[in-house]
Amino acid sequence: MRQPDIEIYLKEDFLDELIGWLEQHVGRVELGSWANTMRRGTLHGETAIPLMIVRKAAGKWASIWFESEHTPWATDVDCARAVAAGINREVRCSIGGWQEEHGEANADSWMKVTAEGEEEFVWAMKP
Incomplete structure (x- = not known):
């Protein structure tokens, strides 16, 4: 089932590699300036x-x-698999399309994806 949006997590050190890979394999990336810790683009x-x-x-x-x-x-x-294989870095993502109305039971269940494979883990992210 197609998710309404896609979110992955990547260590900040590798954001330039991600942007380069996206431009080679998906399309041109247009990014605005950083506003504190956030950057929007297309x-x-x-x-x-x-x-x-x-x-x-x-x-x-x-x-x-x-x-x-x-x-x-x-x-x-799917996105995490493609990025992990493309830039040879660990990518993290939720196991499925979690939504707030699903409750907290699986909110900390995540997937680590590398070029070598995948592993479920509990990632208790702190704000």
């Missing part, structure tokens, strides 16, 4: 996809949010 692939990057969303991990259901990936995990 990924120009088959359709224009609003993009938001938030530094320190979870410690040293940045959130990369593709605000559209028209991404090349159906799920967060």
